Amino acid sequence: MSRLAPVLSVSPCRGLVDEKLTVLVENLPPGLPVTLHSLHLSEDNDYWEAFGHYVSDHRGVVSVADDISFGGTYTGIEAMGLLWSMRPVPDGRQQLRLRRTNVCSPLLISISVYAGHQAEGFRKLCPLSSSVIERWYVAPGVKRVSVRERGVRGTLFIPPGPGPFPGVLDMWGGGGGLVEYRSAMLASHGYVSLALEYLSAEEMASAGEEFHYFETAFSLLQEHPQVVPDRVALFGLSLGCIISLCLAAESSVAKPFCCVGISGSHLRPEGEKISEVSRLFETQADKIIFDESGHQIWRGLGLAVMHDSDKVDVGKINCPFLLINGTDDQNWPAVECSEDISQRMKAAGKEHLLTVLEYPEAGHLIEPPYSPHFRVTNFKKNVKLVWGGKTKPHSEAQEDAWRKMLAFLQAHLYSSGMPRAKM
Incomplete structure (x- = not known):
């Protein structure tokens, strides 16, 4: 791995639910297969997740908005795939709707990057880097x-x-x-x-x-x-x-x-x-x-x-x-x-x-x-x-x-x- 630790940045880290995200991973070795993963625990205590498979470019960078996901819950260039392709985790309850009841508190979503193209068992793996973001339904002052x-x-x-x-x-x-x-x-x-x-x-x-x-x-x-x-x-x-x-x-x-x-x-x-x-x-x-x-x-x-x-x-x-x-x-x-x-x-x-x-x-x-x-x-x-x-x-x-x-x-x-x- 690179001498420098991988850095995952998500912007905005706090924003409205209809705002687009910028997800960027830096300081990776060039050509490294990685998995970007999102995880949310709902108000009903159900875990929801999405993930995409990427390969870092010659600079050791993965940009979700610009790079292709080769597999996962979404494929292709999808800036917001880590959100719209979310689904209940395989070992959880299925056929659910993710609907927020308490709109005065945010959706908390953990976004992580893992080495290799992973497809399961994310909570048992150690991420290279992680970030928690807040997605709000109410703007400040509402x-x-x-x-x-x-x-x-x-x-x-x-x-x-x-x-x-x-x-x-x-x-x-x-x-x-x-x-x-x-x-x-x-x-x-x-x-x-x-x-x-x-x-x-x-x-x-x-x-x-x-x-x-x-x-x-x-x-x-x-x-x-x-x-x-x-x-x-x-x-x-x-x-x-x-x-x-x-x-x-x-x-x-x-x-x-x-x-x-x-x-x-x-x-x-x-x-x-x-x-x-x-x-x-x-x-x-x-x-x-x-x-x-x-x-x-x-x-x-x-x-x-x-x-x-x-x-x-x-x-x-x-x-x-x-x-x-x-x-x-x-x-x-x-x-x-x-x-x-x-x-x-x-x-x-x-x-x-x-x-x-x-x-x-x-x-x-x-x-x-x-x-x-x-x-x-x-x-x-x-x-x-x-x-x-x-x-x-x-x-x-x-x-x-x-x-x-x-x-x-x-x-x-x-x-x-x-x-x-x-x-």
Whole structure:
């Protein structure tokens, strides 16, 4: 080995989760095979890892952003492969989702370099060098405020600075509960974001499932003193996208300035209750198919539900709407729904309001950038669901979609002469 000890540097060592990393190893002997490895212990005490195989150049340097990984959980030149290709360690629990609950503390990720091309047993090996980095969902100064008002449950994230700021009502999918990390990131980019809780197990039959609940949440956000009242957007994934489309088209209370929808549809729940969506699924349960491992694929069920159900009159939408889909979505026929939405809006003379992004070989769960890809995960009642997507194209879709979502929000919510708030 070289007289000088190998040096591993990772920059930034402390940054937001959507910031790119620079990973550099120096002082190696030229032509040395090495393995770069990342390791994270989740809040559920599960270890996640990723690794790539490299060979040092003539200077004894490996640059993850510039050099080829010849094997591992990713291959090729992939600056962020040590994050987006993370997976549970082989001897741990499988089919998990890596989702942060406590967004006020960082993801701690250990990055190490090992001699040789290693593929297993990393925790038993001695690294040549290691570094621990922090990946934050909240920027310095972002405030987190619990919301329990007028029956609405959620968490409000407020950017630093005097404001006021545009607002975003952030809604996730049919898994229900409170999911905060996307809202925390939106606040870190200059938006007051309300992560809305709904479909909580203890309140499945409550009025919290009626559209009045979402209208009230929209009004609460709109009325907040740090929010510009006429610059509030809807942002929803899956079931959250269904709610966004319904509110944008048919609500007399919620008048969004723009909307972002991911992997959703224009399904209209009967009786204006979200619980009716689950009941629609029950009537078509025979359309669920199983893959060779017994995992459930709901795409066919979704096609049947959409065929037999009422649709939102999307021709009534009067604000810009960005729809994002993956062509390998195995959970919902989002691409087909998007095509029908496009045709209906065109017939109504509203096609200029709709922007559709489709990502080849991406799945249903298009998350913030550099999040690990989950093709199959555990769902409610021990159901194992196939979400779809292939790891590299899905990860590329997440990065590109996040950049375009932020550009879309900025173009509309900070447009028409409104200056971007100082943070």
